Amino acid sequence: MSAKKVNKIAVLTSGGDAPGMNAAIRAVVRTSIYHGLEVFGVARGYSGMIDDDIVPMDSKSVGNIIQRGGTILKTARCMEFFEPAGRKIAYENLSKRGINGIVVIGGDGSFKGAQKFSNEFDIPCIGIPGTIDKDIAGSDFTIGFDTAVNTAVEAIDKIRDTADAHDRLFVVEVMGRDAGYIALHSGIATGAENILIPESKTDMEAMIASLTEKGKRKKLVNLVVVAEGDEYGGGNKVGAILKERLPDADIRVCILGHIQRGGSPSCLDRLIASRMGYHAVECLINGDFNVMVGIEDNKMKLTPLDLAIKAKQNISEEWLKIVKILAS
Ligand code: F6P
Numbered sequence: 001m002s003a004k005k006v007n008k009i010a011v012l013t014s015g016g017d018a019p020g021m022n023a024a025i026r027a028v029v030r031t032s033i034y035h036g037l038e039v040f041g042v043a044r045g046y047s048g049m050i051d052d053d054i055v056p057m058d059s060k061s062v063g064n065i066i067q068r069g070g071t072i073l074k075t076a077r078c079m080e081f082f083e084p085a086g087r088k089i090a091y092e093n094l095s096k097r098g099i100n101g102i103v104v105i106g107g108d109g110s111f112k113g114a115q116k117f118s119n120e121f122d123i124p125c126i127g128i129p130g131t132i133d134k135d136i137a138g139s140d141f142t143i144g145f146d147t148a149v150n151t152a153v154e155a156i157d158k159i160r161d162t163a164d165a166h167d168r169l170f171v172v173e174v175m176g177r178d179a180g181y182i183a184l185h186s187g188i189a190t191g192a193e194n195i196l197i198p199e200s201k202t203d204m205e206a207m208i209a210s211l212t213e214k215g216k217r218k219k220l221v222n223l224v225v226v227a228e229g230d231e232y233g234g235g236n237k238v239g240a241i242l243k244e245r246l247p248d249a250d251i252r253v254c255i256l257g258h259i260q261r262g263g264s265p266s267c268l269d270r271l272i273a274s275r276m277g278y279h280a281v282e283c284l285i286n287g288d289f290n291v292m293v294g295i296e297d298n299k300m301k302l303t304p305l306d307l308a309i310k311a312k313q314n315i316s317e318e319w320l321k322i323v324k325i326l327a328s
Contacts, residue, residue: 018144027277139294173235
């Protein structure tokens with residue numbers, strides 16, 4: 001890796017958007033300007049690098065965005081960037097502007113692209129974990145998770161009201177194709193009876209037995225929170241099984257979907273995004289290359305990108321036990 005000083009950087013958001021990405025862009029741009037670096041915004045993730053959609057940014061261009069969901073740079077999942085030919089075009093577009101450092105705000109797929117790119121070309125990349133799924137090792141937080149969970153909690157509380165009014169059992173599906181964190185946190189916070197997540201096996205028979213017993217006790221509300229990527233294939237499939245096996249229960253399914261990805265970021269997401277964005281630029285200046293900036297135990301933690309890609313966050317058994325005990 002080159003020892004050349006980084007003086008022109010590009011920032012992009014990639015993969016699924018997450019509330020707080022704008023706060024991170026703002027922090028990257030303003031910290032760069034503070035240090036006298038030139039900074040460019042790349043539109044639509046790696047697609048903009050390939051399509052040459054790269055514009056200079058200044059302090060004003062990131063004004064009035066800290067409170068906004070989505071991403072002003074837009075985002076995409078770009079398959080072309082996973083081909084050597086696509087990465088070569090991207091590199092040419094960066095190098096004709098003299099860009100010699102990149103900050104990628106996204107999830108593990110986006111970091112994989114960054115890792116490949118910086119291995120092939122002499123250009124350092126810093127990753128900022130931005131995904132509502134919180135499925136990246138090396139950070140207690142990912143940008144967007146807190147907002148998404150709070151959105152899910154607000155929605156499930158509302159579902160509880162109507163479930164209570166009708167004595168119904170609700171199956172609520174939350175996002176998380178490969179990760180159960182949104183389901184786990186929102187399920188615990190809303191007092192769900194069962195939480196189904198991809199990381200742990202569900203004993204369907206035990207769940208049906210416990211719901212039958214709760215039905216007999218005339219428990220007022222029964223909520224089952226399911227991550228979209230659980231082993232049964234999400235809320236509709238779980239709902240169909242329960243309808244068949246519990247014919248006397250009045251069952252409804254609600255899929256929360258993309259509302260979890262939008263909205264104004266929570267205070268926590270704005271804070272961690274600001275902190276990570278600031279540190280990402282500091283890393284490029286200090287020569288800490290090809291790392292992800294994370295936060296663990298309230299301290300900044302740098303994880304080599306290749307480790308951040310490989311390792312997953314573990315779901316604590318303690319939480320799963322708490323779910324069982326508190327939902328009785
Ligand atoms: O990666 C975040 C995420 O929201 C997942 O939880 C979800 O499965 C996926 O993105 C949905 O992606 P898309 O918006 O492309 O359907």
